[in-house]
Amino acid sequence: MVILFNAIAYFIPKRLTAIELLTTTLFATFLQLVTDTFLDLKYDLYGYFRIGVDWESLI
Structure with a gap:
């Protein structure tokens, strides 16, 4: 459905x-x-696998 809506x-x-x-x-x-x-960084809400920013996602 998502692909259809995006198309x-x-x-x-x-x-x-x-x-x-x-x-x-x-x-x-x-x-x-x-x-x-x-x-x-402020609330530590995304530390599922490792703490900190996932810098690979910025690329």
Whole structure:
């Protein structure tokens, strides 16, 4: 179902310019990384396997 919804969203005509899509994607990625890093380091919520930030996921 997820693949179907993603395919539909990809092929729907969009009224945004390429720079607006890029800016939105970069902001969402930045916000997710900052939030995950903050929640991990301050509240230790992501220490399932090892403590600290999973730096491999940034690549």
